[in-house]
Each structure stands twice: as C-alpha cells, then as structure tokens.
Amino acid sequence: MRSYVVASAPHVRVHVRDLGLACCAVEFASAVASGLLLPAPVDDAGAGALNVLVVSGTVTDALAPAVLDEWQALPEPKAAVSFGACSNSGGPYWDSYSVTPGIDTVIPVTTYVPGCPPRPEALVAALVSVGGAAA
Amino acid sequence: MNAIPEGARGFITLDAAACTSCMICVRECPDWCIEIDSHTEQVSEPGARRPRSVAVLDRFTIDWSLCMYCGICVEVCPFDALHWSSAYDYPARERRELRHGIDDLGLPPAGSSEFTA
Ligand code: SF4
Ligand code: SF4
Numbered sequence: 001m002r003s004y005v006v007a008s009a010p011h012v013r014v015h016v017r018d019l020g021l022a023c024c025a026v027e028f029a030s031a032v033a034s035g036l037l038l039p040a041p042v043d044d045a046g047a048g049a050l051n052v053l054v055v056s057g058t059v060t061d062a063l064a065p066a067v068l069d070e071w072q073a074l075p076e077p078k079a080a081v082s083f084g085a086c087s088n089s090g091g092p093y094w095d096s097y098s099v100t101p102g103i104d105t106v107i108p109v110t111t112y113v114p115g116c117p118p119r120p121e122a123l124v125a126a127l128v129s130v131g132g133a134a135a
Numbered sequence: 136m137n138a139i140p141e142g143a144r145g146f147i148t149l150d151a152a153a154c155t156s157c158m159i160c161v162r163e164c165p166d167w168c169i170e171i172d173s174h175t176e177q178v179s180e181p182g183a184r185r186p187r188s189v190a191v192l193d194r195f196t197i198d199w200s201l202c203m204y205c206g207i208c209v210e211v212c213p214f215d216a217l218h219w220s221s222a223y224d225y226p227a228r229e230r231r232e233l234r235h236g237i238d239d240l241g242l243p244p245a246g247s248s249e250f251t252a
Contacts, residue, residue: 081226088200088230092166102200104230111226114199114233118223121139121248125224 003040003049004032009128014052019070021057024084024117028056031120037127050131051075053107054123056083058093059100071107079110079130083123088112139248144204145223146249149195149240153216156190160208160217168201169208170194197240199225200233222249 004014031037051074059067071080082103085091090101100106113126139145156173172194177186209217222243227233235244243249 085201085203088233089198091201092203094166094201102230109230111228112200112230112233113226114202115145115223116203116205119139119143119145122145122223122226126226129226 004037005040006124006127007036007038008124014050014127014131019053019055019067021059022086024056027117027120028054028123031123034120036120036124051078052127052130053080054083055080055087055103058086059103060098061100064100064106067103068106080107081111081113081126081130082109083113084118085116091116139221139223143221144206144219146220146243147197147209148218148220148242149237150216151192151237153214154192155214156192159211159213163207163211165205165207166201166203168198170196195237196234198234200230220249222247224248
C-alpha cells in the first residue's frame with residue numbers, strides 16, 4: 001500500500017491503496033505527478049491515520065473479488081472512495097453483462113466522485129472531505 | 136491547487152426556462168443519464184383561433200454517477216438549455232445524491248469551485 005498526504009491540507013493524512021483498473025487511474029497518477037498528493041514519510045503509518053481505498057476504473061464481475069480482498073485487508077480506520085463513473089455505477093458500461101454496476105455492490109463506499117474521468121483535483125477534494133469527516 | 140483550465144467539462148447546468156421538454160437530449164445520451172417528465176397544457180390567448188399546446192417540464196434529472204461528460208446532450212439541445220460548467224468538486228456520500236434535479240442543475244453545485252451564491 002502506498003501512503004500519501006494531501007499537499008494542500010497536510011493535517012489530512014490518508015493512506016491510499018490505489019486500485020487502478022482503467023483510464024481513471026491516469027488521473028490518480030496525475031495527482032501524484034503534479035504534487036497534489038505527496039508520498040508520505042515512511043514513518044507516517046501512525047495511529048489514527050485514515051486508510052483510504054481509492055477504486056478507480058471499470059470493475060468487472062471477474063475482478064470484483066479482488067476489490068473485496070483489498071478492502072478486507074485494509075486496516076481500520078478505513079474508508080472507500082469510488083473515483084469515476086465506472087466504479088460509481090458501471091458508467092458507460094452499466095448495462096454490460098460483465099461489468100459490476102457500481103463497486104458499492106461489493107464494498108461500502110464512503111464517497112462517490114463523479115467524473116469520466118474526474119480531475120485530479122476532484123480526488124483531492126474527496127480525500128479532504130473524507131479525511132475531514134473522520135478527524 | 137492547480138488552475139482548472141477554461142472550458143473544462145465538469146458539470147452541466149440546465150436553463151429550465153429554455154427547455155421545451157423535446158426529449159432530444161434524453162434520446163441522444165449514450166448512457167441514458169437524463170430523465171424527463173413533462174405534460175402539455177392548453178394556453179388560450181385572446182384573439183387566437185385555437186388554444187396553444189405548451190410543454191411544461193415537471194422533472195429533469197441528470198445522473199452524474201453515470202455521465203461520461205461527452206457533451207452530446209449540450210451539443211444536440213436545439214434550445215441552448217444545457218451549458219458546461221467547470222465545477223468538478225461535488226463528491227457525494229450516497230450514490231442517489233448524484234442524481235440532480237431541476238433545482239440542483241440551475242447553478243453549479245453548492246460548495247463547488249464554480250458556485251457563486
Ligand atoms: S454529457 Fe453525455 S453522458 Fe452526460 S448526460 Fe450529456 S449526453 Fe449523457
Ligand atoms: S434537448 Fe434541450 S430543450 Fe430538449 S429536452 Fe433536452 S434540455 Fe430540454
């Protein structure tokens with residue numbers, strides 16, 4: 001699991017396991033590359049830090065058990081962010097036989113980020129809102 | 136925070152007064168995000184030969200959990216009732232909160248980057 005802190009709100013410490021399954025993951029990478037998310041110091045796994053699972057991209061029914069495994073492996077306290085239309089609802093593929101129509105059919109979602117893909121800044125806004133609510 | 140580029144596609148506002156309930160956006164949306172309910176009313180004007188039928192928009196929803204921000208609805212609307220906004224930050228705690236109705240679509244979402252009271 002990779003850990004990041006939100007550059008614009010250093011008090012929000014989030015440990016993010018980015019489960020990038022499709023094009024939305026590029027926006028996650030962009031949030032890191034543009035410095036909106038900063039790699040956390042190695043000793044930052046401190047008590048009380050919120051573990052956030054960011055699921056971005058199209059989840060198929062074949063992949064859904066892997067998402068569930070990731071969620072179950074994540075230590076408490078934890079939250080799940082659904083990033084983008086595909087993980088929110090299935091997106092353009094909501095009527096496909098093989099696509100999971102929203103990851104909230106698999107794991108409990110704390111925050112849904114709309115977008116196709118959402119901007120990197122939208123990820124940061126969602127992380128701040130999740131981290132702020134948990135603090 | 137980085138500057139959001141001008142013209143970024145983040146949200147679509149509805150000018151309900153301009154919408155004629157023609158359903159073109161509903162039919163063209165590849166994702167079936169848009170739902171409309173409407174009814175027609177007869178309007179009688181003094182001197183007119185017969186009453187006019189006027190479409191009245193009862194419900195207009197966009198489901199942002201489905202939308203792929205392709206802009207087809209904006210492009211095809213013959214009455215310029217749909218407009219892009221660059222608001223990007225309107226995450227929701229419940230998926231159903233991403234279904235926005237007439238009242239939610241008039242302006243960019245409250246609290247978002249483009250919201251002005
Ligand atoms: S932008 Fe595209 S997907 Fe979204 S409501 Fe309009 S037509 Fe549908
Ligand atoms: S295409 Fe334009 S006028 Fe027609 S229903 Fe859609 S928003 Fe209203």
